[in-house]
Amino acid sequence: MRFRDGQWLVAEGVRIEYAEEVYRITPTPSGKGISLLCPTRKVMSRGDTLNLGTLSIDIEAAFDGVISVETTHWQGAIRRGPDFDLFPAGRPDVDAKITKTEAGTTVSAGGLSATVSGKPHEFDVSFHPTAGGKPLTTLLNRSVGLAYTPAPSSPMQLADTRIFKHYLFTQTTLSVGESIHGLGERFGPFNKVGQKVDLWNSDGGTSSDQAYKNISFWMSSRGYGVFIDTPERVELEIGSERCCRVQTSVEGQRLRWYLIYGPTPRDVLRRYSVLTGAPGRVPSWSFGLWLSTSFTTSYDEETVNTFLSGMKARDIPVEVFHFDCFWLKAFQWCDFEFDKDMFPDPQGQITRLKADGVVKKVCVWTNPYLGQASPVFAEAAAKGYLLKRKNGDVFQWDLWQTGMGIVDFTNPAACAWFVSCLERLFDTGVDCIKTDFGERIPSEDVQWFDSSVDPKRMHNYYTFVYNKLVYETLQKRYGTDEAVLFARSATAGSQRFPLTWGGDCESTPEAMAESLRGGLSLGLSGFAFWSVDIGGFEGYPPPWIYKRWVAFGLLCSHSRLHGSNSYRVPWTVDDDDQSDEGCSATLRKWTHLKARLMPYLFSQAQACVGAGLPLSLRAMCIEFPDDPTAWSLDRQFMLGDSLLVAPVFEEDGTVQFYLPEGSWTNFFTHEVKNGPGWFTETHKFGTLPLYVRPNTLLVLGKEGEKRTVYDYASDVEVRSYYAREGASAILVDNQGNKLGKLEVKNGEVVGSEVLTGEFRITVVNA
Structure with a gap:
């Protein structure tokens, strides 16, 4: 303000x-x-x-x-609540x-x-x-x-x-030349200087200044970050009221924030994760391809079977199949009951899909709202499970679902009821949950079951209690490190409940760039894992956009095909083009490449959880904070420590990208480019600028690997890229346990005794 x-x-x-x-x-x-x-x-x-x-x-x-x-x-x-859950792993001692x-x-x-x-x-x-x-x-x-x-x-x-x-x-x-980044998943300019930013969760899509994930933490290029310790609306004027200052304002009598010193972005994020919580772990299978029914499309059991058999026939492995909204009966969202007209035997169908090997895991869409047409609405209202107005009425509106009520998670009985609904889904064979919505939570004329909470503070905080409840229910059922969400809304601390995706984007190159900026900003807000709707959510992507988005999406930490009113299976996009440059062939190439990258990706994932770092999308400034150009790069990213990715946004395949100092190697061709500098390339659909950082030992699955989950130390290829003395790579198994360490000593790669099968060590660059 x-x-x-x-x-x-x-x-x-x-x-x-x-x-x-x-x-x-x-x-x-x-x-x-x-x-x-x-x-x-x-x-x-x-x-x-x-x-x-x-x-x-x-x-x-x-x-x-x-x-x-x-x-x-x-x-x-x-002092009204709720308050952020700080120091969840314990508060460190301080020598004040x-x-x-x-x-x-x-x-x-x-x-x-x-x-x-x-x-x-x-x-x-x-x-x-x-x-x-x-x-x-x-x-x-x-x-x-x-x-x-x-x-x-x-x-x-x-x-x-x-x-x-x-x-x-x-x-x-604000010092001369200082830039400000983060504040959640923001889709506008990467550097926030000159912007007014309101931290208030909203369902605004990816093409506005609103955000699904407002995180009250920002990072400065000067070597520090600031965490604003309140879930209420925070209004920031970042060099926009006074050009030389960042103004933080709240309505109320108190304002607390923490200044977090680096000096590097890695140090800032590590300390921020101590304060608000480290990212949760995700299982190895979650890195595979997720396929969705899409939103308003017409589908039933036969449709699902056709999608999965079609993917298998095209040699495109699907790890997770996702049933979006219309697994539920119209007007009854979300009462956790399969629409029996479309899915007469959901448990049997899920069992058959898994037994046939066309999919490993199943996900369903949920949200914390309940339409009054559902038979369970009256019960939930009568038992006090729904948010109320100040006069005692159930809070209802016709936004989204007719007569919709909102589950009141400050009521322990409502939480227990919600958990029982989830458990029935797990009994059906559901393995993970898409926790949609959680942003449109009213802050006026409402009375929560817990009367001590401030409705304005609950607006942003609601997503934390919602996703925490679902995540912990999954952990209880499947194991601590086997729980996976696909959440849209978030607040500070939500990184503990992975993972999130970027929300509703259009099927345009501009929207792909918006999504990339959103992922970069969220990564600088303490989130390790992130995904995006491949192909765009709204509209009908032309084949070239779909294929460019496939390349981008399969190099995010998590990868999901999802749309609004059109399917995202590749053969529906390009009339089943059978050529090597068709949608099916492109999706197959990138899905297989990600499978081959899994020894590297899953090892990096464990390190990210421990350090509070983003796996992907990782802003270039995290790895190269002393390079001033790195703080302005918003069309490329690092995938872990060692891989640089530059998505293609042009139909003709041209792309401009920046390489920091050093000798960088093209992953596909082994061509070397020396930075720092800007480069322009032209790519077909099977490649993009994917460059390996110098001084890297890169562990890959065997040539032709298609699986997501396998033995990450067996039959692998270890590539050495200008690896100097001390260069190393940590090996983990598919549960994330450390197996050993490969390291360059006296010019040789040592530690290979942990490798099994027909492994090979390739020196790409001496």
Whole structure:
């Protein structure tokens, strides 16, 4: 929200009060920080302490490299939930140090410090590395404040605050050339400087400034990140109100955020995952191809059988088949009952599909809404399982489903009922769940079962409790590391419940680029795994777009064919073109390639979970933070540590991409290009710019491998790309357990005793 009209004027209808100086510094109750008493005008005499507001700013050491900053106006405001589930693996100890010199008072948390200027009548808080060096960011004059709208003309009017909105805001400085990234799955420009961003989950598609996954965390190219610790609406002006500042504002009496020091993006993400939770593990089978019925298409048991037999006949392995919405009876979404007119024997059908070997796993679409036409609506309403209005009515609207109610997950009985519905699906043979929706949660005229929660905070937080419940139910049934979601909405911490996909995109190259930007931003928000609707969701993709999207989608961590009102099996896209450049042949090539990459991908996946890193899409700046160009690249990505991917967006196959410093090797041709520099290539549908980073040992499945799950140490090929002394690759089995380590020592690859079968080691580049 903008509170000013340019640099000199306050916006019409707004009153602002700033923290003008630090009047007093005292220790915080924890002993790990300091509390600043900041009057909203300079206190030059005792009389100046009367009839004015103050802001309290608590600066505390959270853990090594992380400091929290909490600003409060009125301390008596009730602290309503829900709150983010922080430090889920336990809070690390911190060696908090507070020192005072003539220059000021410093709070240190290991490698990060905050220094409050000791100059009289000044407000200046600098965040900097403890060991010295340039400041990361600063709270300067008139950078912390409160605002009222409409502007009261007299303090007496604030005896009744119901007619006023009260905001708190902070403004951290933006340095020259600094860029800002993350904030969830955002589809607009990769660098957020110059943008206004509202963190409020919305079902807005991929071609707007709205987002399904609003994550209150951003990363700076200057070596730090900021996590805003509230699930309520957060409004950011990122160099868009004041060009040299990032403004964060919330409606309320408190605002807390954590500054997270790197100095590298990897360090920032690792510390962020300590704070909000590490990404959950995913099973190896989930990396295979997922095939969907699509959304509003007409399908029944015969349709499903035809799709899967057609894929098998074309040598395109399908790991997971997904039944989208119309496995349920129309108007009854989502009551967890197969439409018996279309699927008279769902358990038998699923059993037969698996026995025939045309698919390994089955997924179904769900959401937390219940249409009133369903026979179970009356029961759910009567038992208090649904969200209510303040007058006691069930909250209903005709948005999405007629008379739709919303499951109230603050009610333990509603949670137990929802779990029982899921368990019946598991009994039918369902292995994983697509948890759609969770964004359109009302925040006005609602009463939750847990009356202590704030409806405005529940709007974004709802997706966390929804996906957590489903994920943990899957874990209980199938095992801790066998649970998989396909979720659309998310908030901070949702990375613990993988995985997510990019939402509703159009079938255009522009939408493919939008989706790529969304995946990059989400990866910089702590999410390890991500997918996209291959071919685009809306519309009828022409064959060339479908094939380009196949190449992109099979090099995401997870790969799903899904559409809206048209099928995504390849032969329906190009009238079953049988040529080597047809849709079927293209899908087959890329599906087989991903299968062959599995020893590398699954090993990388384990490392990503441990470090809070994205597997794919991984922004180039994570791997090359010292290359200024890497912070602007939004049409390419890293797949793990060692593979660079540049999707093709042009019909004629031309693509421009950037290679950082070093000798990079084309995966397909072994041609070498030396960076840094920009390159242009032209590709048919079976290739794209896929380059191997120098100093890499790349472990691949055997030539012709088609399976997703196999022995990742047997019959493999180990390729050496300019591998120097110490270059290594970790080998894991298909459960993610470490088997051993290959390493270059004295010019030879050692550790091969863990390999079995007819393995080979190929030196691609010496």
